[in-house]
Amino acid sequence: MSEGTGIKRVGMLFSGGPAPAANAVISAAALSFLNSGIEVIGFYDGYEGLENYSPDNPLIEGRNFIRLTRDDVSAIRNRKDIILRTSRANPGKPVQRAADLCDEACNARLRASYAAFEAYEIDALVSIGGDDTLKTANYLLEIQEYVPGLRPIKIVHLPKTIDNDYFGIDWTFGFFSAAHFAASEIRNLGADARSTQVWYVLELMGRKAGWLTYASGIAGEATRMLSVEDFNDEFDVCAEAERMVDLMLKREADGRHYGIICIAEGLADRLPEEQRPQVEDGHGNLRLGEAQVGKLLADEMALAYERRTGRRIRVRSKQIGYEVRCAEPSAFDVLLGTQLGVGAYRALVEKGLSGVMVSVEDQLSLRYVPFGMLIDPETMKTRVRFIDRDSDFYKLARALEYQGMLSERCDGE
Numbered sequence: 001m002s003e004g005t006g007i008k009r010v011g012m013l014f015s016g017g018p019a020p021a022a023n024a025v026i027s028a029a030a031l032s033f034l035n036s037g038i039e040v041i042g043f044y045d046g047y048e049g050l051e052n053y054s055p056d057n058p059l060i061e062g063r064n065f066i067r068l069t070r071d072d073v074s075a076i077r078n079r080k081d082i083i084l085r086t087s088r089a090n091p092g093k094p095v096q097r098a099a100d101l102c103d104e105a106c107n108a109r110l111r112a113s114y115a116a117f118e119a120y121e122i123d124a125l126v127s128i129g130g131d132d133t134l135k136t137a138n139y140l141l142e143i144q145e146y147v148p149g150l151r152p153i154k155i156v157h158l159p160k161t162i163d164n165d166y167f168g169i170d171w172t173f174g175f176f177s178a179a180h181f182a183a184s185e186i187r188n189l190g191a192d193a194r195s196t197q198v199w200y201v202l203e204l205m206g207r208k209a210g211w212l213t214y215a216s217g218i219a220g221e222a223t224r225m226l227s228v229e230d231f232n233d234e235f236d237v238c239a240e241a242e243r244m245v246d247l248m249l250k251r252e253a254d255g256r257h258y259g260i261i262c263i264a265e266g267l268a269d270r271l272p273e274e275q276r277p278q279v280e281d282g283h284g285n286l287r288l289g290e291a292q293v294g295k296l297l298a299d300e301m302a303l304a305y306e307r308r309t310g311r312r313i314r315v316r317s318k319q320i321g322y323e324v325r326c327a328e329p330s331a332f333d334v335l336l337g338t339q340l341g342v343g344a345y346r347a348l349v350e351k352g353l354s355g356v357m358v359s360v361e362d363q364l365s366l367r368y369v370p371f372g373m374l375i376d377p378e379t380m381k382t383r384v385r386f387i388d389r390d391s392d393f394y395k396l397a398r399a400l401e402y403q404g405m406l407s408e409r410c411d412g413e
Contacts (some may be wrong), residue, residue, distance in 0.1 A: 003377070005348065005349050005352060006123060007038055007123045007154070007348060007349060008038065008039065008121070008123055009038065009039040009040075009041060009120075009121055009122055009123055009201070009391040010033050010038055010039070010040050010122070010123065010124045010125070010126060010348070011039060011040075011041045011042075011043060011083070011117060011120070011122040011124070011125045011126070012026065012029060012030065012041070012042050012043065012068075012087070012125070012126040012218065013043040013046055013047065013050075013084060013125075013126075013127060013128065013129075013130070014026065014082055014084045014085075014086045014128045014129060014160075015041070015046035015047060015086060015087065015088070015089070015127070015129035015130075015132075015133040015230040016046070016086060016088060016129040016130040016132060016133050016160065016161075016376075017086070017088075017130070017161075017162075017325055018081075018082055018086060018325040018326050018331035019160050019161065019162050019172075019173060019174030019175075019325060020080070020162075020173070020174040020177035020178060020327050020328065020330070020333055021077070021080065021173045021174050021177060021329035021330075021333035021334050021337035022082045022128070022160070022173075022174070023073075023076045023078075023079045023081075023083055023337075024077040024078075024173070024329065024334045024337035024341065025076055025128055025160075025173060025337040025340055025341040026042070026073060026082075026083060026084060026128070026341065027073040027074070027076050027077050027338070027341065028067045028077075028337070028338040028339070028340075028341030028342045029126055029158075029341035029342070029345060030042070030072075030073040030341075031070065031073055031074075031154070031346045031348075032341070032342050032344075032345030032349075033345055033349075033354075034068070034069075034073075034351060036345070038349070039067065039402065040068040041065050041066070041067060041068070041120060041122065041303060042065060042066045042067075042068045042072075042084045042213050043059075043064065043065050043084065044063070044064055044065060044066065044084055044085050044135075045064075045084075045085050045086065045087040045089070046086050046087040046088070046089050046129070046322075047086075047087070047089040047090065047091050047109075047117075047136065048087040048089040048092070049063075049064035049065070049402070050089075050091065050111050050113040050116045050117075051089055051090075051091035051109040051110075051113050052109075052112065053112045053113065053116035053119070054112060054115070058119070059116060059119075059120065059159070065120070065276055066084075077329075077334050077337070077338065078285065078328075078329055078334060080326045080327070080328065080329075081326065084321040087333075090132060090136065090137055090188060090236070091109035091110045091112070091113050091136060091139075092109075092110055092132075092136040092140075093109075094106040094107075094108075094109070095107065095110070095139055095236045096379075096380070096381065097378075097379070097380060098142065098146075098262070098377075098380060100364065101139065101142055101143050101146040101147070102146050102147070107143060107146075107147070110136075110139055110143055111147065112142070112229075113140065114140065114143065114150060114153070117153055118151060118332055123153065123154065124153060124154040124155070124156070124348050124354075125137070125140065125153055125154070125156075126156055126158065126348075127155060127156070127157045127158070127346045128157075128160055129157075129158075129160050130159075130163075131160040131161070131165075131166065131382035131384070132382075133157070133160075134157050134159070134357065134371070134374065134375070134382050135375065135380065135381065136383055137155050137157045137371070138355075138371045138380070139357045139380075140153070140155055140266055140296075141155045141294060141354065141371065143401070145397070147175075154348055154353075154354035155354055155355060156344050156347045156348055156353065156354065156355075156356055156357070156358060157356070157357045157358070157369075157371070158340045158343075158344055158357070158358050159172050159340075159357055159358075159359070160172060160173065160174065161174075161175075161203065162174045162177075162212060162324060162325060163173050163205065163206050163207060163208065163209060163211060163212055164179040164209070164211035164212065164215075164385075165176075165206075165207075165208050165209035165211060165384050165386070166385060167367040167373075167374050167382070167383045167384075167385045168357055168359050168373065168374050169335065169357075169359040169360065169369075170360075170361070171341060173333045173336045173337040173375045174325075174329070174333055174337075175211065175212065175215070175333070176215075176330050176332050176333055177204075177213040177324075177327050177328065177329045177330045177333045178212060178216075178325065178327055179212055179216045179219060179323045180219065180327070180330060181323070181327035181328070181374065182204055182212065182216035182220065182320050182324050183215075183216045183218075183219035183220035185202075185220070185222070185320050186202060186216060186217065186219075186220025186221070186222055186260055186320075187220050188320065189202065189260060190220065190221060190222075190260050192256040193259065194258050196314075197257045197258050197314065198258055198259070198313075198314040198315070198316055199248065199258060199259050199260075199298075199301065199314070199315045199316070200259075200260050200261065200298075200299050200315075200316050200317070200318060200366045200404070201261045201263065201294045201295075201301070201315060201316070201317045201318075202222075202260060202261065202262050202263070202294065202317075202318050202319075202320055203263055203264075203265055203292070203293060203294030203317070203318070203319045203320070203321075204216055204262060204263070204264060204265065204319075204320050204321075204324075205264075205265055205321055205324065205325075206227060206228075206264035206266050207227065207265065207266050207269075208228065208253060208264065208266050208384045208386075209227065209228065209264075209384060209385065209386045209387060210225070210226075210228060210229050210264045210266070210386075210387055211225020211321075211387060212264070212324075213225055213226070213262050213263065214227065214393070214394070214397045215266040216262060216320075217260075217262040217397065217398060218396065218397055220240040220260070220262075221260075222240075222260040222261070222262045223251075223259035223260050223261060223401075223402050224244070224247060224259070224260075224261045224262070224401060225261075225262045225263070225397055226240070226261070226262070226264070226267065227263070227264035227266065227267065227387070228264060228266045228267060228269070228270060228386070229386050229387045229389060229394070230389075231267075231270055233270075234270055234271070234272060235270035235271055235293075236268045237271070237293075237296050237297055237300050238300055238304070239249050240297060240299035240300075240413060241297060241301045241303070241304045242304050244261060244301045244304075245301060245304045245305050245308055247259070248305060248313070249308075249309075250291070259342045261297070263293065263294055263297060263323075265293065265294075268291035269295050269341040271291060271293065271296075275411055281293075281410075292317070292319070294317045294318070295317040297317075298315040298316065298317035299315070299317075300398060301315045302314070302315040319413065323410075335364065336364065339360055339364045339366065340358050340360070342366075343358035343359075343360075343366045343368075344358055346366060347368050351368070353368055355370060355371045355372075356368040356369060356370055356371065357369045357370075357371065357374060372407055378391075401413070
């Protein structure tokens, strides 16, 4: 136990979709605690076992959790799989407002998770995951105030998402590795497009914001990039297809009968109601990939082109999705993930903090962001960080678009 903290045993879990460099985070955090004589319990499969815990349904060592040792977490920072595994189990899903934390019907799975922490004498929790996992971490912190008799557990959260749409941190671990992998795919398909004189519409992950689509498109030298930030209201596939045909004809006049359009899957959430996906995942989010918004745009582009020219053209669609989540982690993501993992130890043990997200600024200098700055107190939802259309990052993508279209746009202003 680290003197003065009261922390003898730390629980750690990874929840939500995978991300490159996940093991760098787990390894650095676990080693830091172990070096201070603090035991580390790694819970397998996120909250899956925890939310179903009861005295009659206890957690089983080796199946539901592991007592991490130095051997378990040494030399794993570049492994692609996640040693603790993950799931989308969401014990906080029924909670919609603060008052629900007092409602036994809404807080049952949160209380079950908390009971598991109690049973296994967890003094602090290191939560690793996306915005829904951050919400759950906040619920577990808040429920200590709403439900009498709970022994306080300190909680810190480490931000994970290849979408990079987190408030409170500039770049999330795994983002650049995912972008690098996707950019390589874009370049390969770009070579195919030039060789066969076809167009591709590539749909990339990015549920709420376009960071991955834009970064991948810039690095992969795509012809055009589209995301939710480009549209104020509904995403009209037919209208956008007409604009894409304008681009196609401009490039044809330049002798280019091919191109790559990158779009974010989040545009599916902007489709008209009859075209939007209806199936939800474990966190209550729509399964946007099932709408195949990229295919919708590709098919409409082919139809619009034929209507306007009388000629047929091949417009192929492809989704670049799950394969980016366990890509080879880049050196930067390993560095970032490692610092965040160490930051969990420093927050809990050196600074005695709870209810904070570990972040970095400048040259990986640690900072600790209170949950209250990241979560709306009324809706209990996390804030989303979109790409600002006035930002230099957004303008970079626009500056790299096909120049024939840019010059005409400037002339019209």
